[in-house]
Amino acid sequence: MNRGLYGKLAVNNIKHNRQFYLPYLLTGMLTVAFFYTMLYLNHNPGLDELPFGAMDVELVLGLGAVIIGFFSVIFLFYTNSFIMKRRKKELGIYNILGMEKRHLTKVIFLETFFSAVVAIGGGLVAGIAFSKLMCMLLYAMIGYHAEIVFYVSESGVVSTILLFAGIFMLTFIYNLFQIQLAKPVELLHGSSQGEREPKTKKLIAIVGIVTLAAGYYMAITVDNPVTAVLLFFVAVILVIIGTYFIFMAGSIAVLKFLRKRKSYYYKKKHFVAVSGLIYRMKQNAAGLASICILSTMVLVVISSTVSMYAGLDDELAARYQGDIGVSITSENPITEGDALRELVNRTIRQENRSIKEEQGMMTLTFSCISEDGNLVIRKHDDEGDYGSGIIMLRMITREDYEEAYNVRVPELSDHEVVLATSDDYDKDTITVGDYTYPILQKQHFSSENGHWMDNQVYYMVVNSVEDMAPLYEAQKEIYGKNASSYYYSLYIDIDGNREEKIACGNAVSAAIGASGMEEGHDGKYYIMIEKRAENEDSFRQMYGGFLFLGIFLGILFLMITVLIIFYKQISEGYEDKERFAIMEKVGMSNEEVKKTISAQIRMVFLLPIVTAALHVLAAFPMIRMILAVMNLNNGRLFAYCLLGTIAVFTVIYLLVYKMTSRTYYRIVGRQIG
Incomplete structure (x- = not known):
């Protein structure tokens, strides 16, 4: 058979089946353009000049390229299988009229090659042509102002060609198996297969209902964001399996029920x-x-x-x-916390800014082992598997707790505490190490009031910092150099526009650095500064x-x-x-x-x-x-x-x-x- 005839047949077949191929090629071009655009933006040198968050943006765009590449494989295989099913009768006629399967293979190869050239070539042209516009859109969304220079990402072009050439090659191999394994009669009737009445598959329907219900149960009953992140993909997989099984088996059962x-x-x-x-x-x-x-x-x-x-x-x-957050980890919290607060306030006034709101909070947080409701202070490398029995005990004064979390706490007498947990603590006292505290009131918190990471944290509210001292010394004696220190945090809102707030925050950082406080006394404390506007x-x-x-x-x-x-x-x-x-x-x-x-x-x-x-x-x-x-x-x-x-x-x-x-x-x- 004339070699040129294969090419003419391939082109004519695509034209004859254009109602199938045109959407396939157009969407293939769009997918190629999307993939190239993600790679182009990911390697855009302009992103390296971002003052903040360059790594975050590049990570997001890299993730996008992976997702688009993954779905491109599924998408192109699905559409190719549909087209092949519709064309089996046509290929069967060719076979009966005298074309051998090796001839059909050559025609299918050329059809796949022409489709790949159009989809990859057209997609790259579109991606390159609109790459600058997409870059402008990205910069607008991230609030970045910089000159955009048009260029072609060579690595993006190469990666795109390799990926989609591989996908089209896989579709050709799939089509080749479809032709080689089928008999001419099967090809003639291939487009009408699947017309038999399906059986009601009760087991699949039950599995679908169970998996869908399990996915729904995880999503509805989850009560902690950290748990939600860990279970999200499990729930997604269960829902996908349940959806497919219910549609495949449950829908047939419902239709047969309607028929009855x-x-x-x-x-x-x-x-x-x-x-x-x-x-x-x-x-x-x-x-x-x-x-x-x-x-x-x-x-x-x-x-x-x-x-x-x-x-x-x-x-x-x-x-x-x-607007300005300053925290200090210290062994002498009251003196050094007051000194830090005074320095920050004085610097803010020197910058001609007014304090709109100010909040300070002193906490002591250390880990314990939960044993029969009692909290034991013990090193984690001791014998025993603690698992989820590790509890972070966070001590906080009554005044700071009320101000920070906007809740009321009753007056506390000596040694009395208020205990706030995310679980149901059922005792009237709490024992920590050698100390037992009567619980005057129990409170429950969840992600609704901002404690989204605190599923293993007990808040123990005491009257004053002095009431924290016994447990501070106890955990210090056991944990040694790994013991926790007092943690004082100060949050201040100030007036002014964004630039003035950034300037004031920088002045606070400079003042703390000049005072020598940032380095601490013999490394006994550490200061951290955060600026919201920056x-x-x-x-x-x-x-x-x-x-x-x-x-x-x-x-x-x-x-x-x-x-x-x-x-x-x-x-x-x-x-x-x-x-x-x-x-x-x-x-x-x-x-x-x-x-x-x-x-x-x-x-x-x-x-x-x-x-x-x-x-x-x-x-x-x-x-x-x-x-x-x-x-x-x-x-x-x-x-x-x-x-x-x-x-x-x-x-x-x-x-x-x-x-x-x-x-x-x-x-x-x-x-x-």
Whole structure:
């Protein structure tokens, strides 16, 4: 066979099947462009000049490139498998007409090669052309102002070509196996496989319900953000498995249940819709489950990143309790704490700034071992496996506790304490080492009042710093040089704009350095200084990077969702065409056909979006706590962003439904015209 003929056949095949290949190539180009853009931005030399947070932004962009690359593999394999299924009949005809499988292999190779050249080449051209615009968008989101010089990332181009060339090569190998292992008759009927009525798989349905319920239970009952972070991916995997199993087995069980209900089933529009879905649900369920999972990803990614960016002020306030924060670790807390406070106040006045609010707090924190409700002070390298029995005991004065956490504490007599924990402590006294303290009042805290890291911390509220002294000496005697010191922290809010606050904070740092306090006396204390305004840029860069990545991934997931819906509608259109033609011949009117199609499409389209909304609502408590780790404790803001994202996505989803339904109608035939 003439070599040039293979190329002509490959090009003609792509043109003949352009309704399948065009969306495939366009989305392939977009995926390539997205991947290159992430690499381009990640290696952008301008990011190295960021005054703060360069490493954070580069880490976020690097993570984005990995995620886009991972989903590109899944996405291109899915669309390629769909196209091959639709083309098996065509390839079977070629085989029967005399083309050997080795000839078909050459044609498929050239088709894959041409597709790869168009997708990779077009994607790189688009990525390079719009790279500067994407860089401008990123800089705007992170609040960075710098000159953007156009350039082409050579490493980004090479990495993109290698990755996507590898993906297309894998799709060719998959297609090659499909051709080599199939007989001509199987190729002829390949596009109509999967029409047998699937069996009701009760075990799979039960496993799906159990795994989905387990994922929901983790998300709803988690009560600590640190735990939420650790369990998040476990819950996600359980929900994904549960979703696929329930769609594949549970949907069939529900449809068969509807078929048994004669009052519902024996109506024209329900009869055709339900019977048609039952026979195709084996292949349809996986697509619906994929749409549901991807829709959930879009909702979670967009709402989370938007809320983090919108809540920047709340996050700064949660991380930095004052415009200026100064802390000192000391063995002589009262004298040195007072001296530090006086120095900071004097420097602020010298900078012509006024103090709006001031809060000081003295604490003593050391670790203990919980044994039968008693706290034992013992070195951790002693014999024994303490596991979760390690408790951090944090002693704090009554006055500081009330001011810091905005709670009321009753008057305390000698040795009386108030105990605040995240668990249910059921004793009336607490024993620490050789000392036993009567508990006047017990309080419970959680992430709701800002103690998101304190699941293993006991707050013991005492009258004064002097009441901490016995336990300070006890833990010092046991822990030696590793013993804890008193920790005094001072948070001050001042007036002025951002630049004035930064200047005042720098003056405080300089004053502490000039006083010699920063070095301490023989290393017995250590001073740390934090300035909220100075770190605002770092926060904006990190959360702006997350928002940029969230928008990119949201668009990617939405694009894949739309493509799956589009291909599903085309696939079902061709499968339904002959069925509806037969129904028309036996007397079914155009109006009845339209109602039947509408009922079937509504059923298929509503199921994924409704299930995705349920997934997101169930995940709300867990995601909210994970955002708390990112310093966002504003649950109301996240709720508003989530509801807004759901509303916008639903509108887009319905538009996709309208457009793809028209494609379905055109394929099915004139009876619905």
